[in-house]
Amino acid sequence: MPETRERIIDVGDLEPNFRNEILAEPGGERFMRCFSCGTCVAGCPVAGMTEKYNPRRIVRMALLGMRQEVLASEFVWLCSTCYTCYERCPQDVHIPDLMNAIRNIAVREGHVPPAFRQQAELLRDHGRLYEITNYENQRRQEAGLPPIQERGDEVRRILVRSGVLEEVES
Amino acid sequence: MRFALYLGCTVPVRAMNYEVAARRTADHLGIELVDLDGFACCGYPAKPLSWDAALLMAANNLALAEEHGLDVCTLCSACTSTLVEANKHLQEDSALRARINDQLSENTGRRYAGTVTVRHYARILYEEVGPERLRQESSVDLSGFGFAVHYGCHFLKPAHIYDGFDDPENPHTLGDLVAATGARLIPYEEEDACCGGGILAVDPDTALGIAKGKLDHVHITDADGMIVICPFCDIMYEINQRSIERQFDVSYRLPVLYYPQLLGLALGYSADEMQLRLNRVKSRELIQAFTGRARCPGAASNG
Known part of the structure; x- marks a missing residue:
């Protein structure tokens, strides 16, 4: 059998x-x-x-x-x-x-599911899971909310420092 | 009372109704929420990839609040548990704090001494304002409405990081906050069930199936809606409600409100001011009852 x-x-x-x-x-x-x-x-x-x-x-x-x-x-x-x-x-x-x-x-060991790879790429590029463009800030303004400034650089350095990007980008 | 308002990634983009209601109700109750330029993701999505990366991301946010001498108020329960847990590790383990600080100062120029406290807005409402004062401040009769409370997981668990705030198996704090608005609490089966949001990106079918379980339980009660305090839970129960209805051939049309929206209605704000129009599943009854209502009912009756 x-x-x-x-x-x-x-x-x-x-x-x-x-x-x-x-x-x-x-x-x-x-x-x-x-x-x-x-x-x-x-x-x-x-x-x-x-x-x-x-x-x-x-x-x-x-x-x-x-x-x-x-x-x-x-x-x-x-x-x-x-x-x-x-x-x-x-x-x-x-x-x-x-x-x-x-x-x-x-x-x-190189096992990164696609969803987590995608999230890591967003963190690398924007420092957050949702990109903030003019569109988002315009919608926020319409709701009476202050604009959000993306600060991706610090998160990117942290991800590089801890080796996450090497695994994600390989 | 002053706090740095930590919005995280999801709330400022996908839950502006929550953010508006939280800011308005905080202002009404004398809680000052300060926007700090420089907050980024809490670290939650990085934790499965690298615990170190997640700790560094959390520490960087905590260090920023510390620079301004402010404790942190969060709106997302996942951000809350990530920041509170990292904070506990960093405060209690000086060797770990030293190691993380060396890496942090190298990469962002910051160091974290460990002086900041992080609490969810609902916890701040419970501990600093209290259900009793909320009951006194609630000027609008909500007794005609009943709600099913969803605590979600990370508001309560892991319990040891929250230092005995509430009982994870039999919680009462959010229920007390809802009752303080005058609305009725509607009990339902498996109130402690998870929304499934944690695996939505990995296995959507399983995640939606988990969310369906709770919608089924609430649907058979006479609740006018669900109350949530986390954008992930809202994404599962409200934003994905239509997908669940289609996929499983069911119909709920169950409104889901963020707690501060309900509180705002009780405090006298209109449906528009609490941004009910941004809720995906519209509550016709609530919108009808609270549209065109004056912000200060007392003053309106004088006019």
């Missing part, structure tokens, strides 16, 4: 050091505490809607050392950061922080 064979994990492919990589990443410090109770999944609005996202499974995959599968996955980008699991986790794993830590590692 090839289907079953595909679902078998070959221990030879695992990278046991992945857990240390995550532990060293800001936000990943607590992930070894997970005892797989599933409280996170039970309250998760995304898991309630799609089987693609299952935080408990992601933690197990990471603990097993399934580095490539996790880093190249779509699912680590599906945490909506609602913090429901964060408040309820009996082990204080801080799952949204963990997902963020894994995302940061994935980005350094």
Whole structure:
């Protein structure tokens, strides 16, 4: 049965050091505490809607050392950061922080979903997610609001300094 | 009371009704909101790419407010949690603050000492003005209207960064603020559910499905609308309401108001002054009831 064979994990492919990589990443410090109770999944609005996202499974995959599968996955980008699991986790794993830590590692490996690439480009060019043109400022004036001045230069320098643009533009 | 008004990216472009109502009601209540030239994105969208980049972006905004000796008032809940969380890290971890400051001064010439406090406008209303005074100031009878309150996630969570402001599992502050306007609070199922906005750009179908869940719950009540305090939540429930109706073959036509708009109506401002015309889903009842109304009802009755 090839289907079953595909679902078998070959221990030879695992990278046991992945857990240390995550532990060293800001936000990943607590992930070894997970005892797989599933409280996170039970309250998760995304898991309630799609089987693609299952935080408990992601933690197990990471603990097993399934580095490539996790880093190249779509699912680590599906945490909506609602913090429901964060408040309820009996082990204080801080799952949204963990997902963020894994995302940061994935980005350094060149895995940046198109939506995040686009947002980074907007930040690079405008210092904000929405460009401010004369049109926006005219609409603001009509509503009696003061104009907004774009300050993209400082944000661009910050993004360059932290290496984000290298990954996004590569 | 003076605060630097931090607008973020979304509010000044996509939620001008919210911004106008917040500025008007703040002015009415004696809260001075100061515009600082130089605020940029809070760092929220950079966090998944690089925690450092997000911290630096947040620190740069905080340092700007600090230069002016002002605490910060936010309108977007995502900006709030990003700035409050970064602020907590920078205030409590001096080694981290030193490292971030070295990078910050190199790139923007600023340093952040850690003296600024960041609060959402709704929290400032709750803590500094208080429901009792809002009730006294509310001169217009709103008891004919009922609203379903949506707290959203980042106004309350992660709770530890908000130092016990409200209970994330059983919150009451925003409900108290709505009740203070005289409008009725309409309870509904799963009030704490997330809007799905955090993954709209990554997986729109799932995000819209999440938003639909709450619209379904509110729709079966007799609420005249929903009350939100975050532009992301509004984008999900109001701006995307038509898409959800089409995609799932349902019909809601449920008005969604920003809390300061409701507060402004209670304080005597007109529907026009609270920019209800900019709300995507129009509330005919509210617009009818509050159009042409004098700004100071007391003075009008004298005339």
